[in-house]
Amino acid sequence: QVQLQESGPGLVKPSETLSLTCTVSGGSISSYYWSWIRQPPGKGLEWIGYIYYSGGTNYNPSLKSRVTISVDTSKNQFSLKLSSVTAADTAVYYCARSAINWYFDLWGRGSLVTVSS
Amino acid sequence: EIVLTQSPDFQSVTPKEKVTITCRASQSIGSSLHWYQQKPDQSPKLLIKYASQSISGVPSRFSGSGSGTDFTLTINSLEAEDAAAYYCHQSSNLPLTFGGGTKVEIK
Numbered sequence: 001q002v003q004l005q006e007s008g009p010g011l012v013k014p015s016e017t018l019s020l021t022c023t024v025s026g027g028s029i030s031s032y033y034w035s036w037i038r039q040p041p042g043k044g045l046e047w048i049g050y051i052y053y054s055g056g057t058n059y060n061p062s063l064k065s066r067v068t069i070s071v072d073t074s075k076n077q078f079s080l081k082l083s084s085v086t087a088a089d090t091a092v093y094y095c096a097r098s099a100i101n102w103y104f105d106l107w108g109r110g111s112l113v114t115v116s117s
Numbered sequence: 118e119i120v121l122t123q124s125p126d127f128q129s130v131t132p133k134e135k136v137t138i139t140c141r142a143s144q145s146i147g148s149s150l151h152w153y154q155q156k157p158d159q160s161p162k163l164l165i166k167y168a169s170q171s172i173s174g175v176p177s178r179f180s181g182s183g184s185g186t187d188f189t190l191t192i193n194s195l196e197a198e199d200a201a202a203y204y205c206h207q208s209s210n211l212p213l214t215f216g217g218g219t220k221v222e223i224k
Contacts, residue, residue: 035213045161045204047213060212061118094160102208103151103167107160 002027004095004108012089012115018082020111022095029053029076033098036069036080038091039110046091050098051078085115119143119207123216131224136192138219140205145185149209152181152190155218156201164203165190197223 008020022034036048049059051069059067063082071078082089092112096104120143130136140150148168153161163172165181168188178193192199200223205216 044218045206045215047215058211062212098208101166102149102213103163103206104153104161105163107162110160 002097002106004097004106006093006095006108006111008111008113010112010114012085012113013117014086014115015084018080018085018089018093018113018115020080020093020095020113022078022080022108024076024078024097029071029073029078031099033100033102034069034071034078035096035098035104037094037096037104037107038089039094040088040091048080048082048093087115089113090115118212119146119210119214121205121207121214121216123203123205123219125219126217127220127222129222129224130195132197133194136195136199136221138190138203138205138221140183140188140190140216142186142188142207146207146209148184149207150181150183150188151206151208152179153204153206154199154201155204161204192221195221195223199223 003025005023012018030053033050035050051057066083068081092110094110095108097106122141150168152165154164155161169181180191182189202218202220204218
């Protein structure tokens with residue numbers, strides 16, 4: 001079955017750029033919307049943004065100035081870049097799949113990213 | 118941005134009890150409201166879509182209702198494995214938003 005797996009550094013220094021990749025295995029990245037969602041330790045969920053397999057994006061206005069999501073269909077991967085990070089960006093970052101209906105039917109296991117010097 | 122307010126924040130319940138969690142939207146969202154269960158150290162799992170539609174593989178004790186601004190997740194006859202945080206999520210408007218969560222503890 002289709003699975004999602006996040007990968008990337010677990011520790012990022014303040015003011016630097018957080019970079020994560022989500023690999024889609026067992027299925028195609030085509031015809032779906034792919035989102036990044038984060039969860040600070042002990043807190044709730046925040047949608048960061050999505051990318052359509054063809055490249056169209058939409059970002060949460062609260063993070064828009066710092067976020068870039070890209071897709072590589074040849075590798076069945078999509079990626080997140082979050083610039084100028086601070087301690088407030090420390091969170092578990094999830095990748096997730098949705099169709100045009102926008103509910104998330106498939107999630108990765110999550111990747112904890114800590115922002116600290 | 119549509120704000121989702123869940124209540125209660127925390128609930129301690131004995132097995133076989135009925136659990137009711139509410140989610141109120143800051144404006145009407147029709148039936149574009151979905152529920153997720155997140156067990157400790159796991160990713161969220163879709164429980165209910167479009168307010169009341171069941172998801173394959175989810176036990177029938179989980180049900181949802183509501184439309185417009187007021188929604189309810191009901192767990193009939195709570196089981197020990199239902200200890201988790203529950204989140205509502207709206208897909209009516211961008212940005213997509215989640216409720217603050219309700220933690221259900223088993224007494």
